[in-house]
Amino acid sequence: MKALFSLAAITFKEGIRSRTVYGILIFAIFLMFLNVMISGMMMQDVAKVAVDMALSSLNFVGLLLVFFAGVNLFSKDIERKTIYMVLARPISRSRYILGKFAGISAIIVFSLAILAIFESASIVIMKNGYPAQFLRFSWSALFFSFLLTLISLIVVLSTGFLFASFSSTSFITLVLSIVTYLIGSSANEVKALLEVPHDIGERTSPLLLYCVKAACYIFPNLSLFDIKTEAAHGLFVPLSYILSSIFYGILYSFVMLSLSCIIFKRREFP
């Protein structure tokens, strides 16, 4: 436990001090000002635009963090052999994975918390400027959307871990995790699109449908975590939906990490 915690701690420190994280956070602040400016130029739907922009930029910046700071912190550890200093300790391969994952997740939670504060501040500014536009706005919907975005980022990170556990270069890991993210966030929509023609009598190739269905099971269903629209419109999202999405996210990450541990146990580091 102590070993796991200390690895998480140095991973966090290493990540948080790196230029990538600084750069991304500065970019986030820029996005926040952009948000205030753009929503301010709107004549109507100021609340919708402001919330949607806040959530989208949080998601975007979060993804940058996951891919360029998070996944990299793991795969570079293997590539540059900094992993030797960890594996030479009485620390199991599984604990290495978990410690690293905990440390990187902490970086993402920490950065996203800062971003969320900034984004919320921008919304407070807009709300005070256009109180009439924010009648349907709900802080809780915004908060839950932040939370689900965070969970989806952790899920994406866990897929990155799976790829890094067997691939030999950080570039391959990066590409695979980005592709997984793209498929994961669109597979469900594609499935829905393919299923529609059935109802109007058109035929989709069954093989294609089968593949897409399989993809929906294998790849993370990231659309589950996307309640940006609901938050922007101030719509009510049932707590049961939020809880089950969180549960799905945790379960999916757990499976990814378990697979990474199994693969990592057999791996050699020449």
Next chain:
Amino acid sequence: MDPIIRVHDVSKSFRDNLSARKVKALESISLSAEKGEVYGFLGPNGAGKSTTIKLLLNLIRPDSGSVTIAGRSVEERELRRIVGFLPENPYFYEHLTAEELLWFGGQASGMKGSEIKERSMMLLEKTDLLDARKRAIRTYSKGMVQRAGLALALVHDPEVIILDEPMSGLDPFGRRMVSNLIIDMKKAGKTVFFSSHILGDIEKICDKVGIIAEGRLCLEDSLTNLLNYGATLEDIFFAEVEKISVKGN
């Protein structure tokens, strides 16, 4: 008594990524070091020194044969509590300070906080990093990184210390510092296994010498025995390595 480090009949090959051919790195190699010995592992570049050392740390696994330390398989996690390791050309998390690096090493090896503090300060002083201990490793010179790695390898006061080319990249002062550290460890009853291709280093501090070339151990003997033949270590080294190259070609 059983040797504390024992590599028995180990072969290891790597798959070459480009040609998909297998490269033989080690061919049924056997060696052993007794407790309290300083073992100098000599060989030209590409001989298989680092490969052997990575096997001792369970970073890679043998195709055949067995590797044990203190009678236990190197696959045992807890074994690494008594093993200290300095990799070749070490590279650490660059935004950490030397102090934090040692803190991690101690924590991960199950040491108490006060113990870590005490050992760290002592080692940082010995490796001449006391002034730089609160600076990020990114700002260190190559020699300083090497010394930080050495301090990290020793922070948990290990019984068996495995160093891959500990003198490389160091100036004469640094080399003397490493020699002195190794001599200190020997005095404290520790076993030191280190690789090098600098013959002078070995001659001064080793009890036992193993010479490896092209993945095969050519010779293993105590230094006194070897030098009894009248030749210098350099003569023996060249003779043994050339014997292997002739056989190989």
